[in-house]
Amino acid sequence: MADTLTIRPMEAADLPGVLETLRAALGETPLLKRTPDLWGWKHQLNPFGNSIVLVAAESDGRIAGVRALMRWRLATPTGGELSCVRAVDTAVHPDYQRRGLFRSMNESALEVARNDGVDLVFNTPNSQSRPGYLKQGWRDVGAIGVMVRPTWRLLNPRRELDELPAPSELLPEAKAAADLSEDDRVPVGLRTVRSEGYRAWRFGSHPTAEYVSVGSGDSTAVLRVNRRSGRDELVVSELIGDQGSKAIRRAAKLARAGYFVAWFSRRSPERAAAMRAGLVPIPRVTALNLVARPLTTLDLDVFDLDNWDIALSDLELL
Numbered sequence: 001m002a003d004t005l006t007i008r009p010m011e012a013a014d015l016p017g018v019l020e021t022l023r024a025a026l027g028e029t030p031l032l033k034r035t036p037d038l039w040g041w042k043h044q045l046n047p048f049g050n051s052i053v054l055v056a057a058e059s060d061g062r063i064a065g066v067r068a069l070m071r072w073r074l075a076t077p078t079g080g081e082l083s084c085v086r087a088v089d090t091a092v093h094p095d096y097q098r099r100g101l102f103r104s105m106n107e108s109a110l111e112v113a114r115n116d117g118v119d120l121v122f123n124t125p126n127s128q129s130r131p132g133y134l135k136q137g138w139r140d141v142g143a144i145g146v147m148v149r150p151t152w153r154l155l156n157p158r159r160e161l162d163e164l165p166a167p168s169e170l171l172p173e174a175k176a177a178a179d180l181s182e183d184d185r186v187p188v189g190l191r192t193v194r195s196e197g198y199r200a201w202r203f204g205s206h207p208t209a210e211y212v213s214v215g216s217g218d219s220t221a222v223l224r225v226n227r228r229s230g231r232d233e234l235v236v237s238e239l240i241g242d243q244g245s246k247a248i249r250r251a252a253k254l255a256r257a258g259y260f261v262a263w264f265s266r267r268s269p270e271r272a273a274a275m276r277a278g279l280v281p282i283p284r285v286t287a288l289n290l291v292a293r294p295l296t297t298l299d300l301d302v303f304d305l306d307n308w309d310i311a312l313s314d315l316e317l318l
């Protein structure tokens, strides 16, 4: 590590430099802006608690790297709960890369997490950071694929826009994703603790992604709009209730998007519901790679993807 740098907890005054470092290392697109609001949503408003955030800084305050661990809680199928962190927002400014900063920041952040009683770290690194994580004790859990249901609108011409269409344009009768207070079902694997506070934060207060819901009976599909290769898509982020397939079918009737996409764990009832509603897993397509690193001894094999019970909303932070 460069000997002029100090690794220390992030302070409020570091925010502009932190966002600049993220932009310099990871870039920014019209659809993904690294704003103070998005930072605050992830790291200060998260109902599981404030993130552990370390920076590598020069003595004049210049930020060379940032390492953020979001607090998270996973319920286990046997009725327990794991205190977790998600390794997100990792960046080393291009001027400082390959000098061991990522490694040093990870070591320091894991030390903080361990002292806080954190059981497990998990994340979905990109191809640039995954090799580094694997060298530092993380292991692969598995590939998160994608399930797709095309609609006839896939035949519409592609359009390249800087902004996403509003959900009301693609799903005219959908409601704002508020009041999602239903109790969650029993987990069949490691599953985000879906408290009311969690759903309100996750789907009702995101600064850039607008979530909507479509209901059928007492089941609800929670969706957001995305665009891929010039096509509008509706992402089924979450399914609530035991009639999820009806909620998706109702959304499909209303939808003006080219296709629906989703992903649910293999043994989950939501996956079965999504398949009944015509969402098909696409072989050999990987959307995300899940990796993990336990910090305590766990009585469940976290490296087996079948021991997870998650939806896209548990992994994406859009």
Ligand SMILES: CC(C)(COP(=O)(O)OP(=O)(O)OC[C@H]1O[C@@H](n2cnc3c(N)ncnc32)[C@H](O)[C@@H]1OP(=O)(O)O)[C@@H](O)C(=O)NCCC(=O)NCCS
Binding pocket: 025, 026, 089, 090, 091, 092, 093, 096, 097, 098, 099, 100, 101, 102, 103, 104, 124, 125, 126, 128, 129, 131, 132, 133, 135
């Ligand atoms: C990925 C990133 C954080 C690594 O930071 P860094 O400070 O350059 O990494 P380090 O020098 O600490 O390297 C740590 C280990 O990972 C390895 N590593 C780092 N980058 C690597 C790469 N691109 N390919 C293979 N191995 C890599 C190093 O060899 C090192 O292993 P070693 O200690 O056994 O030599 C940095 O390149 C970056 O910010 N990239 C762009 C942003 C990004 O992709 N962030 C991840 C978002 S998920």
